[in-house]
Amino acid sequence: AQTVTQSQPEMSVQEAETVTLSCTYDTSESDYYLFWYKQPPSRQMILVIRQEAYKQQNATENRFSVNFQKAAKSFSLKISDSQLGDAAMYFCAYRSRGVEYGNKLVFGAGTILRVKS
Amino acid sequence: NAGVTQTPKFQVLKTGQSMTLQCAQDMNHNSMYWYRQDPGMGLRLIYYSASEGTTDKGEVPNGYNVSRLNKREFSLRLESAAPSQTSVYFCASENYGYTFGSGTRLTVV
Numbered sequence: 001a002q003t004v005t006q007s008q009p010e011m012s013v014q015e016a017e018t019v020t021l022s023c024t025y026d027t028s029e030s031d032y033y034l035f036w037y038k039q040p041p042s043r044q045m046i047l048v049i050r051q052e053a054y055k056q057q058n059a060t061e062n063r064f065s066v067n068f069q070k071a072a073k074s075f076s077l078k079i080s081d082s083q084l085g086d087a088a089m090y091f092c093a094y095r096s097r098g099v100e101y102g103n104k105l106v107f108g109a110g111t112i113l114r115v116k117s
Numbered sequence: 118n119a120g121v122t123q124t125p126k127f128q129v130l131k132t133g134q135s136m137t138l139q140c141a142q143d144m145n146h147n148s149m150y151w152y153r154q155d156p157g158m159g160l161r162l163i164y165y166s167a168s169e170g171t172t173d174k175g176e177v178p179n180g181y182n183v184s185r186l187n188k189r190e191f192s193l194r195l196e197s198a199a200p201s202q203t204s205v206y207f208c209a210s211e212n213y214g215y216t217f218g219s220g221t222r223l224t225v226v
Contacts, residue, residue: 006159042219043205043220043222044217045209047214091159103148103167104162105150105160105162105209107160107161108159109157110157110159
C-alpha cells in the first residue's frame with residue numbers, strides 16, 4: 001500500500017519570505033500523480049498544484065512550485081513571497097494512475113503553515 | 118453553483134444514535150468518496166464508489182455503511198455512533214480531478 005509522510009507538523013514563515021514544506025511517499029508503482037492541497041480555516045480543500053510522475057519537469061503555479069525527486073520519492077512544496085492568505089493546513093497526497101485502485105487519494109498527516117506579518 | 122454539496126455542516130449525536138450524511142454532486146462524475154479527517158492523521162478513506170451501483174471499502178470502513186443512490190448521490194450512514202467517530206467528514210467526487218464538499222463536523226458524545 002502507498003503511504004505519504006509529512007514530517008513537519010508545523011512551519012512558520014515571515015511575510016514575503018520563502019518556505020518549503022516536505023513530503024515523502026512510498027510506492028512500488030512507476031506512474032502516479034502527486035498533489036498539494038491547501039485547507040484554510042474554512043475547511044475547504046483547495047488544489048494547489050499537481051505533478052504527474054512521468055513528467056520530469058517540476059510543476060509551477062504562480063508563487064507555488066514543487067521539487068519532485070522521483071528516485072528519492074520526495075515531493076516538496078515551495079511557497080515564494082509568502083502572503084497572510086497562505087496560512088493554512090497543507091496536505092500532500094498521492095494517487096495511483098491505474099484505474100484498478102479506484103483513483104483514491106492517499107493523504108499525509110498535514111503541515112500547518114503560519115505566516116507572520 | 119456546480120460542485121459537491123454535503124449536509125449537514127454540523128451535527129452532535131449521542132452514543133448509539135444513527136444518522137446519515139448526505140452528499141450530492143452535479144458534475145456528472147462517476148467516482149465518489151467519503152473521507153474522515155482527524156488531527157495528525159490527514160484524510161483517510163472510508164468508502165468509495167467508482168461508478169453508480171458499486172461501492173468498496175477504504176482504509177477505515179468499520180462502523181459505516183454507504184449507498185450510491187444514483188450517479189449524483191452518495192450517502193454515508195452511521196448505524197450506532199461511537200465517540201471514536203467524532204471527526205470531520207468530507208465527500209468528494211472525481212473525474213480527472215477531485216472536487217471536495219465543504220465537510221461535516223460530527224461530534225459524538
